[in-house]
Amino acid sequence: MRGERAELPGVCHLRGHRAMSDGRLRTTSKPNKIKAGNTFFVPTPSSAHRLLWPILSIPFLALADRGVAVGHVVPGMVYLVGAGPGSADLITVRGLRVLQSADVVLTDALIAPELLAEARPDAEQLHVGKRGYCVGSTKQESINDAFVRLARQGKSVCRLKCGDPCVFGRGGEEAEVLAAAGIPFEIVPGVTAAVGALAAAKIPLTHRSVGPAVVLATGHHDPDSDDCTHDWEALARLPVVVFYMAVRHLAAIARRLESAGLPPGTPAAVIQSGSLPEQVVVTAELAAIADVAAGVVGPAVVVIGEVVRYRERLLGLVAAQTGVSA
Numbered sequence: 262m263r264g265e266r267a268e269l270p271g272v273c274h275l276r277g278h279r280a281m282s283d284g285r286l287r288t289t290s291k292p293n294k295i296k297a298g299n300t301f302f303v304p305t306p307s308s309a310h311r312l313l314w315p316i317l318s319i320p321f322l323a324l325a326d327r328g329v330a331v332g333h334v335v336p337g338m339v340y341l342v343g344a345g346p347g348s349a350d351l352i353t354v355r356g357l358r359v360l361q362s363a364d365v366v367l368t369d370a371l372i373a374p375e376l377l378a379e380a381r382p383d384a385e386q387l388h389v390g391k392r393g394y395c396v397g398s399t400k401q402e403s404i405n406d407a408f409v410r411l412a413r414q415g416k417s418v419c420r421l422k423c424g425d426p427c428v429f430g431r432g433g434e435e436a437e438v439l440a441a442a443g444i445p446f447e448i449v450p451g452v453t454a455a456v457g458a459l460a461a462a463k464i465p466l467t468h469r470s471v472g473p474a475v476v477l478a479t480g481h482h483d484p485d486s487d488d489c490t491h492d493w494e495a496l497a498r499l500p501v502v503v504f505y506m507a508v509r510h511l512a513a514i515a516r517r518l519e520s521a522g523l524p525p526g527t528p529a530a531v532i533q534s535g536s537l538p539e540q541v542v543v544t545a546e547l548a549a550i551a552d553v554a555a556g557v558v559g560p561a562v563v564v565i566g567e568v569v570r571y572r573e574r575l576l577g578l579v580a581a582q583t584g585v586s587a
């Protein structure tokens with residue numbers, strides 16, 4: 262049996278659960294009939310090993326028959342899961358299933374508590390968040406050591422990260438560590454903040470009448486320092502730029518873009534806590550955005566480009582239809 266859907270080479274699936282009406286999963290009493298599903302992963306043979314496969318697969322199938330497969334995860338495997346940008350229900354169905362099944366959950370900062378409540382009651386939860394400029398944060402090496410150690414103990418590990426794990430989330434680095442250590446892993450994508458926060462603010466990330474490209478950029482480094490390697494002229498030519506982690510350096514970012522040729526009247530918005538009840542959206546022209554958004558604290562994304570105008574347009578149309586202004 263071949264696992265067609267898996268990114269890992271040679272993987273097949275057994276089903277040992279059923280979905281409940283509330284979306285949670287329950288392990289079935291007669292699990293593990295082998296059929297295409299997505300619960301328990303078993304290495305499958307390459308053509309070279311096909312003859313040996315009936316023998317090699319016995320331990321895995323025996324485990325599955327004893328009900329060892331729990332929900333949608335495999336013992337000894339690490340899942341780099343995107344939790345989405347804020348609101349707990351913006352996680353993907355796949356991400357939620359992994360979270361609900363894993364033995365251990367390693368969580369970042371910015372994960373909604375309601376989402377963490379979805380973990381198995383007996384799952385170990387380790388909070389390894391990093392915030393802002395890493396003051397009081399868990400060192401990346403300790404996080405790497407933790408998930409490698411836990412996976413080697415045979416645990417299924419859900420590494421839950423805000424937004425998408427591989428968009429300014431070190432998911433790529435963590436995947437490298439896992440691959441180098443020989444630990445099987447899966448990357449479960451998430452809704453990144455540029456997508457989630459802009460949607461929540463009613464700003465379309467792209468619009469056909471505005472331009473054909475968008476760039477996601479970090480605003481973490483001081484634009485006037487050597488750590489910042491942005492090509493400001495290139496950024497200024499693009500129709501839409503979304504900056505992550507840019508609140509601290511917003512004034513300098515706006516100044517650099519203007520110096521690089523972006524008109525000072527270009528619309529800009531700062532979206533704080535996008536998709537959460539406490540969401541704040543501030544809009545202004547590029548030249549004024551840093552002053553107007555002076556009270557904003559992270560987490561926030563900054564979007565610069567003509568797409569920002571569609572927020573007012575959409576809100577105006579909604580108000581015209583409903584008589585209610587946002």
Ligand SMILES: C[S@@+](CC[C@H](N)C(=O)[O-])C[C@H]1O[C@@H](n2cnc3c(N)ncnc32)[C@H](O)[C@@H]1O
Pocket residue numbers: 346347371422423424425426427428429430452453454455458504505506507532533534535536537559560561562
């Ligand atoms: C370390 S980066 C992680 C990005 C994340 N991996 C993603 O894909 O969204 C943290 C930054 O994401 C952005 N961010 C995360 N959640 C957000 C939210 N709910 N609203 C606005 N920005 C958010 C902010 O720029 C924050 O400083």
